[in-house]
Amino acid sequence: MSDIKKEAAILSQYSIQKPVAIMEVCGTHTTEFFRTGVKDIFPQNLRLIDGPGCPVCVTSNDYLDTAIAIGWQYNCVITTFGDMMKVPSSYSSLAKEKSKGLQVEVVYSPMDAVDLAAKNPDKQFVFLSIGFETTAPTEAVCVLEANKKNLKNFFILPGNKLTVPAVKVLLDSGEVNIDGFILPGHVSAIIGKKAWNFIATDYGKPAVVAGFEDHDLIRGTIALLNLITKNTPQVLNEYTRVVRPEGNPKALEIMYSVFQKGDAHWRGIGVIPESGLDLKPEYADFDATKQFKADVPPPKEHPGCRCGELLRGVIIPTDCPLFGKACNPEHAVGPCMVSSEGPCSAYYKYGRK
């Protein structure tokens, strides 16, 4: 038997006396637990709760409403990651607006958005800058690059968020009983393992930083179960080939040279202080919200949608009465069903047997 199959057997036969609930904070983990089949071999009594780690999902409706309003009212081209296309806004979605004639371009990298602006000086481009600490440094580089090129037609709609404040809010609320956390590998590569130590020191819970391949997920889960069953509140790094204790100081430096912390509105959680990234005053020229005063209709939530509770870990997708019925990938009611990292999307795609 290969090593991976041996480790898989250890996990599937792990003996857990009473029910254990662990939360994966990261949206890529949500999907990968399903995709690799690791969730399918979980031992009895182990439950995985999805956290607030899908950047598209936690983006609130008013953000997309604003993007659509700016696009139409100022004749701007909206550039975005593909994930955002089908996410419902209060009244529509980028995909629907595009079919009505709104100019929307999907980019694979934020730098493509800068290149598009440089090549088409007669048009104005607004890039939807979302994502956690993983994406934010690249987006900061884009602003620096646009600044260097003296581009007057490139703007971003700031929507980046920080993961640590959201996890703190979940722990403070006490709404969900979580025995331990699987922490995001990519985010931790930037912010460092140390940034998570508070989970053990302040809240007395164990947590493990894990990578994304099948063996990473298995090892990470076993390590977390070991900590939980031995009642050891500690934060471990099981993704040492990528994550260092102090993270990537260079990336953080670039990120904070362009952005500064500000309050951010999270879907389902509300406004969390100092949990978002705003452009610093010296880069205000690139801020679409400052440059375009669009008339944005009042945001509205979709009746019955429980994405908010889902992102707080209160429910799992199948607890939502809309799941797979009124809400499906063709007609999504909430973002968790259409983002590639959304928990509902993962359950819908891989979880129905």
Next chain:
Amino acid sequence: MDIIVPGHGSGGKLMNDLINNLIKSILGNDTIQLDDAACLTLPTPTIAFTTDSYTITPIEFSGGTIGSLAINGTVNDLAVMGATPKYISCALILEEGLEIETLKRILISMKEAAVKARVAIVTGDTKVVPKGKGDRMYINTAGIGVLITPPQRREITPGDIIIINGSIGDHGTAIMALRNNLTFSKGLSSDCAALNHLIEDVIRQYPDAIKFMRDATRGGVASVLNEITKNASFGAKLIEDNLPVKDEVKGVADILGIDPLYIANEGKVIMIVDSNYAQYIVDVMKKHPEGKEAAIIGQITAEFPGKAYLQTKIGGNRILPVLIEEQLPRIC
């Protein structure tokens, strides 16, 4: 004149010159019948008849062109029914401004593909659309194949084996990489190829073994299996350890957040076969250049009826859902 102009579709001298000096001379003075319709004599009372349209950007890519794609695609649609492809029609829709040199290269690749597949292009049509009304060029084909044996369709039952003739996801990945300028993907190439010789060889040697076959084009391998299992009393299990996927394809698919099992192939056939013959059929395939990496990739099961699913490396199962729409690249 070195580009297509509206006059090339006018019915006048310009058009006749284009057809006679370029299209017909390349695609085959020997096979094309220049009357209103081609008259054909067929050796069997039952024929297979198919049609398809080809639209692809870019029209030339590593491993093929829109022209070779049109021939091979039509040939494969006939071959997977168990038919021997014989005749093909070719209608070209050209956008004003297309370089004649490009057209020439594409016609040559079409002819080469036809010769290799041993099919004759017997009739055709040429239209020109104004600049901006077409994506450089489109091709529509129809194909006729003769059925020497009945169509290769038999009842699928649990225990049957799923075979593919080689690596998964090459075509779609090569095209996506080109479209998105992914410069790190140099090694990628479309698998565009005619499969009729390989399929005919399998049928000849094991005439009763094939339960079902289909070329795994748009929607990829997973979509073919979803079609087979829809409303069925059996499931289709793929085994991840056995899937032939090139490292370059894995790399690009990982970056774009796309599953190779859903990526288009243009030279791959999925066969569902009687388990007694499975290994022999793989061996037959391996003798053909299009089947060198042929493999048993899964099995029809009584478990999970109506679903296609994957047994992952670590032994967990996950569903391979029906693709809803275009896969979009993810954020991180």
